[in-house]
Amino acid sequence: MNVAIIGCGGMGSYHAQMAANCGARIVACVDAFPEAAKKLAATHGAKKALGMKDLAKILSDPGVDLVLIATPTPTHLELVERAAAAGKHIFCEKPFCRTSADCKKAIAAAKRGKVKLFVGHVLRYFHEYEALKAQIESGKIGTPGWVKMYRGGMFPVGSKKWFSNFDQSGGVTFDASIHDLDWLRYMFGDAERVYCQALQRTEPVLMDYAQMTIRMKSGLIATVVGTWAHPSGFRAKAEICGSAGLLYYDSAESPLSAQQRESGAGPGMIIPLGADSVSPYQLEWEDFLAWVRDDRKPRVVPEDGLKAVALAEAALKSAKTGQPVKL
Numbered sequence: 001m002n003v004a005i006i007g008c009g010g011m012g013s014y015h016a017q018m019a020a021n022c023g024a025r026i027v028a029c030v031d032a033f034p035e036a037a038k039k040l041a042a043t044h045g046a047k048k049a050l051g052m053k054d055l056a057k058i059l060s061d062p063g064v065d066l067v068l069i070a071t072p073t074p075t076h077l078e079l080v081e082r083a084a085a086a087g088k089h090i091f092c093e094k095p096f097c098r099t100s101a102d103c104k105k106a107i108a109a110a111k112r113g114k115v116k117l118f119v120g121h122v123l124r125y126f127h128e129y130e131a132l133k134a135q136i137e138s139g140k141i142g143t144p145g146w147v148k149m150y151r152g153g154m155f156p157v158g159s160k161k162w163f164s165n166f167d168q169s170g171g172v173t174f175d176a177s178i179h180d181l182d183w184l185r186y187m188f189g190d191a192e193r194v195y196c197q198a199l200q201r202t203e204p205v206l207m208d209y210a211q212m213t214i215r216m217k218s219g220l221i222a223t224v225v226g227t228w229a230h231p232s233g234f235r236a237k238a239e240i241c242g243s244a245g246l247l248y249y250d251s252a253e254s255p256l257s258a259q260q261r262e263s264g265a266g267p268g269m270i271i272p273l274g275a276d277s278v279s280p281y282q283l284e285w286e287d288f289l290a291w292v293r294d295d296r297k298p299r300v301v302p303e304d305g306l307k308a309v310a311l312a313e314a315a316l317k318s319a320k321t322g323q324p325v326k327l
């Protein structure tokens, strides 16, 4: 499988390695900054390194089978539409698009183009969260009633500081907590309503902190806290209380199979810890490639990406209006 990487920043570079680990070939790199494309192309021996204005050349190349989209979220829709129209299968980073309306357009574009469209909801591939899932499904804690999820760390920077433009990134509520929102849906079905309080500010310091209370259609109540207010480090927690017991996970006690890089300013990405465990990002690629090659249904379908965005969007609306929002 020949892959073109679109967006050669933090996640694009990491995904290129994950795709290569799965035996895919990185044949082209494209970025708004041609220098970033050149650097990544050199790492993987890709022959083509181009700026965005030359994207059409990559999309019309029959030697490219699929594309990875890892650009700032508001650009996803246009890139999905162009890649789908060119008949390329697509791996799109989460959040799928910046709005649920855009997600619907992206899904329609993939259908029109008859291409496979995968959304990178990577928490579904983390060993620790899969272990929680297995224990819940084994009935060990009875019927789950309350769930508390937490994800936090430094404020990510990104190219041109796009994460601190809340209109672009949606802040921690939309960009980071979406991992937990998707996992809640994956485990417990759809949400009924959400109430969210969020502190988003750039002055006097850059920070964002949000708490969401969600009632699922099943009646389960979940609290999701997301923070980009910490001076350093990364931490994720999950606690599930059921009728017969409690399960909990804390990355500070048992590190995640991928952890946030510590050096420099907040990188906004997580990278694998040890060589002994397969990165969940690689597991995503294995799943996506098996879908493309063998038509095996993956763990994440585009509608999951849409529903996660709709829930995060409802949380942002609630934070703005001060009222609970029904899904």
Ligand SMILES: NC(=O)c1ccc[n+]([C@@H]2O[C@H](COP(=O)([O-])OP(=O)(O)OC[C@H]3O[C@@H](n4cnc5c(N)ncnc54)[C@H](O)[C@@H]3O)[C@@H](O)[C@H]2O)c1
Pocket (backbone or CB within 6 Å): 006, 007, 008, 009, 010, 011, 012, 030, 031, 032, 033, 036, 052, 070, 071, 072, 073, 075, 093, 094, 095, 120, 122, 157, 158, 159, 160, 162, 175, 267, 268, 269, 270
């Ligand atoms: N799954 C995860 O764990 C995870 C973690 C962080 C970010 N993300 C998501 O990945 C995506 C990229 O985030 P990132 O952290 O890699 O950001 P980044 O800023 O590090 O990288 C983005 C890259 O895209 C390039 N770019 C900007 N606009 C472009 C355009 N129109 N066309 C082509 N290239 C363009 C930039 O020059 C940069 O190289 C976002 O959607 C983000 O939410 C996912």
